Amino acid sequence: MTVTVPPDTEVILALKNNDTKMFQLVMETWYGSMFYVASSIVGEAIADEVIQEAWVSVMRALPKFEGRSSLKSWVMRIVSNEAKTRWRKESRNVSLDQMNDSWATDPRFNQQGHWQAPDQQWHADSPEGIMQAEELHNCIKKHIDLLPDNQKSALMLKEAGDHSLEEICNILEVSSSNVRVLLHRARDKILQVIDRFEREGKC
């Protein structure tokens, strides 16, 4: 699963020289991140179309790439821009109304905001170790899908797309404090999913 993409300068040169092998390597390695960035904005049904359009845009714009960010971040921004354009056409509506979840009355904390009960450490201290069980992959997918749209979008743009908070604000058209709240709630939800899986071995 761990494929290393060569340094940006090498990749750019190869792509400009029509190196299909390099294109395939980059396209396959970044696919997951691109898919979840696109699907978090336009939904899974048209995420692949967005990725295909994004790669065409990437190849067109590559000669103008100035290297102000990493190539992957630049590609991810193109994916989210393509997805956003598509989203506008589809007139989907991401609403902050979905922000009313149970954070205010989270039973893990007492009235003073301190932990109610001790929790346990996880069995591993690396993502590879944590994510060994295939069932946990499916479980995380299931719970990310269950997140409110805005939390899911913020989470995927940040973790899979490595977007800055400012970029996420612009894409989702929400304030920076809202993005922080969305990110924390989404991460905390997935943390609880992993916690439960560690504790009970089930989703």
Added chain:
Amino acid sequence: MLGLPSCKEVSEQSSAALDEPLSFGKKLARKLHLMMCEQCRRYSEKIYLTKQSILFWAEGKSMPETIKQQCLDDFEKHHCQHKNDS
């Protein structure tokens, strides 16, 4: 806890600190809280691991053959066009 942020607030800060540096005051208060609170230390480690695990999970998705082939065709087309133009 002696005017320090609550565990709930520290949990939010632990997530925020993954995205951007906290202000000096918040950073200091959080550090003091973490020194005294094992559970928040553990939460802080877990939220960091959660962030990494989500990326690990996302990167694990493999590309369907059909879309792979379409992208490769587009790549070839782009270079053919580019060659013809120059």
